[in-house]
Amino acid sequence: MNEEQQRSWRALMMGMTLLNDRLDADLRAGFDLSLPEYEVMVRLSENDGAMRMAQLADSLAHSRSRITHTITRMERAGLVERRSSTDDGRGRVAALSDRGFELLREAAPIHVKGVRDYLIDLVGEDDFAALGRVMNTVSDQLVGDRPSIEMR
Template sequence: MAETRWLDEHEMAAWQGFLEATSRVSRHLEQQLKDDAGLSHPQYEILVRLAAAPDGEVRMTELAEGLFTSKSGLTYQVGQLEKRGLVTRRSCPTDVRGVLAVLTPTGRRTLREAAPGHVAAVRASLIDVLDEEELTVLARALGRVGSRLRPDGAAGPVGPPAP
């Protein structure tokens, strides 16, 4: 068995910083969305993905993959959005087994109203805290981490190209 490579002080500082920052930013954004729009962060992201899709609809399986969640977790969140009239579900016309999540006009309006406050919170908690160089390094580094851990090996956003 290989010898354990313990984290040195520098590596531990990076790890602890990552844990604290991701936890605090996530909690801050979750609370902001709950207070301002009555949405959870996953619900907001579902609305964003649907709004960006052609005709405001996406297959549930594709939505789950794009949101890094389980199909059952997505089903629950879409169900909550459906109860509020923000999303509907319908059968996929090209695949009898497929189900589409569809953004409603009320869902689009809710997203439009929630977006400015959410973007302000993202800026205040992360983007505006960092300078341009730090943002470039962060995007590239976290993109590389995501790519390495992506189960299907599919390419994803990895940040801006190297200068």
């Protein structure tokens, strides 16, 4: 990498770390909820409140074991429940509980405000749109690279 590329790369890494840490801290302080747990709740809510565990892991680019551990914690907190799939009876489904839906409704405005305050409102529309295009390109390229994700 040349110097400019190195600076941009380091800025991306620093910015993502600080942004994720701040968004996570906001959720933990207000709701005793981590950012990954919040993202699980969002994915479930966007899929009629339930998803197969494997599909949920894929949608978050998490390993199967990581999503299992996260769901176990959330299940203990009463935010989700696991049940057999109605499709084939073999697969496991994570479903958002009533308590989970309520917590998501409470936490969402704080999270959205954080995303706006810490990112969207700091950059111009064109830069934010460019960021989205860049990260979509990266995601599209790497989404098939599941073995590296599974090894985490």
